[in-house]
Amino acid sequence: MIATVSCLVCDAELEVAAATEKGEIVECASCGQEHEVVDATDGRVAVELAPEVEEDWGE
Numbered sequence: 049m050i051a052t053v054s055c056l057v058c059d060a061e062l063e064v065a066a067a068t069e070k071g072e073i074v075e076c077a078s079c080g081q082e083h084e085v086v087d088a089t090d091g092r093v094a095v096e097l098a099p100e101v102e103e104d105w106g107e
């Protein structure tokens with residue numbers, strides 16, 4: 049089963065497997081924004097923008 053949510057940035061449809069668990073990251077195929085799954089119950093999935101991870105290259 050697949051649940052769908054709208055990308056919070058570009059409104060494209062994201063497909064999220066119903067087996068997805070809270071805390072997983074889903075990337076928008078359209079704009080690349082990462083979303084964190086904050087709720088996944090009974091095939092309904094809620095996402096929030098994932099915090100941006102800034103790479104520290106240790107210059």
Ligand SMILES: [Zn+2]
Nearest residue numbers: 055058076079
């Ligand atoms: Zn998007």
